[in-house]
Amino acid sequence: MSKTGTTRVTVKPGEELPRGETDWARVKAMTDEEVMAAALSDPDAQPLDPEALAKMRRVSPVKALRQRRGSQSRREP
Secondary structure, three states: OOOOOOOOOOOOOOOOOOOOOOOHHHHHHOOHHHHHHHHHOOOOOOOOOHHHHHHOOOOOOHHHHHHHHOOOOOOOO
């Protein structure tokens, strides 16, 4: 991961896209109950309960804000 928190991958024409370690066929085959059990077993990625979700506020899309203010969409180095 880069210092900015963005990871970039360059793929040349004809090369395959990089694949992660996720077994997507297994994920798609999971029932809703299995998905919830897996989520609850991960202490770093707990689902939000309705009360916590209600306390969250919507954040405006940064790009749209910058466009309205006339700011540049990216910081120049």
